[in-house]
Each structure stands twice: as C-alpha cells, then as structure tokens.
Amino acid sequence: MSRDTKAGSIPEKTSGFTVQASPLNQVKLELGAILIMGIVLLLIIDFITDSRESQLGVLMCFGLTAMGWLIIRVKKTMQDAGKCVTQEGDCD
Numbered sequence: 001m002s003r004d005t006k007a008g009s010i011p012e013k014t015s016g017f018t019v020q021a022s023p024l025n026q027v028k029l030e031l032g033a034i035l036i037m038g039i040v041l042l043l044i045i046d047f048i049t050d051s052r053e054s055q056l057g058v059l060m061c062f063g064l065t066a067m068g069w070l071i072i073r074v075k076k077t078m079q080d081a082g083k084c085v086t087q088e089g090d091c092d
Contacts, residue, residue, distance in 0.1 A: 026077070027074055034070070
C-alpha cells in the first residue's frame with residue numbers, strides 16, 4: 001500500500017473541538033446577548049429608578065420581552081429547519 005493511499009484514509013484531527021452545526025446556533029447567540037443585557041440592566045437599575053416597584057416593573061418588562069423574542073425566534077428557526085428537511089436538495 002502506498003503512502004498516499006494510506007494517508008488519505010486516515011482522518012486528520014482538526015484543531016479545536018467541533019460539533020455538528022445546529023439551526024439554533026443563532027438563537028443561542030441571541031440568548032447570550034440577552035443574558036448579558038439583563039445582567040447590565042440589573043447592575044444599573046438603581047440609577048434608572050429609585051422605587052422598588054418600578055425596578056421590578058422594568059425587569060419584568062425586559063424579561064417578558066426577551067422571552068417573547070426568543071419564543072418567536074425558536075419557532076421561526078424550527079419552521080425553517082422543518083422546511084429544509086422536507087425539501088429535496090441542499091438547504092442553508
């Protein structure tokens with residue numbers, strides 16, 4: 001067996017840890033951004049308003065808005081992924 005044939009049949013390890021691409025990767029990035037924004041909001045909420053009730057209201061509005069956004073994005077992404085699976089051919 002020649003060296004070229006043998007070298008071509010051995011898988012080469014790529015650098016780093018890799019996993020199969022998920023259609024939800026963009027949603028995961030958005031979740032990370034929302035978590036960072038929530039932490040920043042939690043840190044600066046005392047400077048925005050003094051009342052505990054209004055602080056709770058601002059944080060609840062942020063949380064509910066973020067939840068709604070993520071639900072909509074996951075549904076849209078899963079619908080797009082479902083269309084991709086049912087179609088014949090390549091889907092990006």
